[in-house]
Amino acid sequence: MELLSQPWPWWAGGLVAGLTVPVLLVLGNKHFGLSANLRHLCAACFPARIPFFQYDWKKEAWNLFFASGIVIGAIIASTWLANPEPVQVAPQLAAELQGYGITDYSNMIPTQLVSWESLLTLRGFILLVVGGFLVGFGTRYAGGCTSGHAIMGLSDLQVPSLLATISFMVGGFIMANLVLPYILAL
Amino acid sequence: MAEVQVTEPEIPVLSPETDFEVRSLDTMCINESQLQHPWWHNLKYLVWGIIFGIAFVKAEIISWFRMQEMFRLQSFHMYGVIGTGVAIGALSVWLIKKFKIKTIYGESIEFHRKKFNKGQVIGGLIFGLGWAMTGACPGPLFAQIGTGALVVAVPLLSAIAGTWAYGYFRDRLIH
Numbered sequence: 214m215e216l217l218s219q220p221w222p223w224w225a226g227g228l229v230a231g232l233t234v235p236v237l238l239v240l241g242n243k244h245f246g247l248s249a250n251l252r253h254l255c256a257a258c259f260p261a262r263i264p265f266f267q268y269d270w271k272k273e274a275w276n277l278f279f280a281s282g283i284v285i286g287a288i289i290a291s292t293w294l295a296n297p298e299p300v301q302v303a304p305q306l307a308a309e310l311q312g313y314g315i316t317d318y319s320n321m322i323p324t325q326l327v328s329w330e331s332l333l334t335l336r337g338f339i340l341l342v343v344g345g346f347l348v349g350f351g352t353r354y355a356g357g358c359t360s361g362h363a364i365m366g367l368s369d370l371q372v373p374s375l376l377a378t379i380s381f382m383v384g385g386f387i388m389a390n391l392v393l394p395y396i397l398a399l
Numbered sequence: 400m401a402e403v404q405v406t407e408p409e410i411p412v413l414s415p416e417t418d419f420e421v422r423s424l425d426t427m428c429i430n431e432s433q434l435q436h437p438w439w440h441n442l443k444y445l446v447w448g449i450i451f452g453i454a455f456v457k458a459e460i461i462s463w464f465r466m467q468e469m470f471r472l473q474s475f476h477m478y479g480v481i482g483t484g485v486a487i488g489a490l491s492v493w494l495i496k497k498f499k500i501k502t503i504y505g506e507s508i509e510f511h512r513k514k515f516n517k518g519q520v521i522g523g524l525i526f527g528l529g530w531a532m533t534g535a536c537p538g539p540l541f542a543q544i545g546t547g548a549l550v551v552a553v554p555l556l557s558a559i560a561g562t563w564a565y566g567y568f569r570d571r572l573i574h
Contacts, residue, residue, distance in 0.1 A: 252566070381530060
């Protein structure tokens with residue numbers, strides 16, 4: 214239990230992410246891809262006669278079960294396997310974030326940025342609302358996210374997935390290094 | 400004989416020429432199963448989701464800080480996660496193809512080639528921007544809510560709105 218409560222090494226996370234590919238395939242010929250759930254939720258709740266959302270989302274219900282399991286797993290991990298120690302962060306990052314008033318490392322999600330209070334600030338609104346919108350718009354435009362392209366697509370040696378993955382990283386590097394400093398300074 | 404006028408409004412259907420995703424390119428499951436199962440068969444995906452969720456929280460894949468480290472080349476952690484994931488996934492896919500492994504229901508496992516379209520680059524860049532802002536891709540968005548950060552429901556709803564907006568403007572976007 215002690216061992217499980219400590220942060221797990223990178224290879225443990227990679228092991229589960231990688232094993233998800235054969236597990237879903239063998240369980241039912243399903244392809245790993247989490248952002249598809251956002252589309253299924255649109256198709257289920259607000260199809261609005263848009264052709265893109267006219268399909269039988271119930272056939273994809275397995276993926277919504279999978280996503281629900283992730284929420285339950287996260288509840289279990291944070292309730293019974295929580296690490297009481299502060300999050301360890303690269304010193305250069307901590308130094309940079311301190312300049313923006315981000316000093317709380319009690320949680321993997323910085324409460325000074327991701328909280329209801331923060332949501333009412335311009336900085337928090339941009340990060341959460343605009344950021345979330347870009348995630349949903351971009352993943353569907355790209356036809357997949359980190360799971361569908363970077364893990365599943367690359368595992369199947371798909372060239373379009375490699376291009377998508379490179380694009381994800383380029384976008385992330387641009388935001389984190391060139392744009393985010395201005396947003397965090399707000 | 401008088402012709403019967405159909406007054407019921409028709410819902411437009413995606414044509415194969417303009418459909419870049421439905422059952423062809425998207426990560427939504429493109430494999431049609433002929434088998435019908437009761438709903439509770441889906442619980443096996445829920446069980447793996449629980450294991451997945453625990454691992455993603457404990458290995459700090461849901462950490463906003465880990466994403467920032469990755470995009471600043473300040474830590475190997477996320478590269479290790481993705482690299483291990485791809486290595487194990489690729490080995491599994493290779494084994495499944497090589498030994499023609501079937502599903503637990505005895506169906507053959509199918510793979511489909513994805514076709515290139517410009518959306519993968521343009522959309523990929525847009526997603527990358529959002530990923531570094533929220534510090535979460537879609538999977539971790541679900542997991543973060545489970546850790547008690549209920550405010551993450553806001554970026555999740557926003558992401559659903561983004562997906563909806565893509566569906567709405569799809570025909571006018573470059574692909």
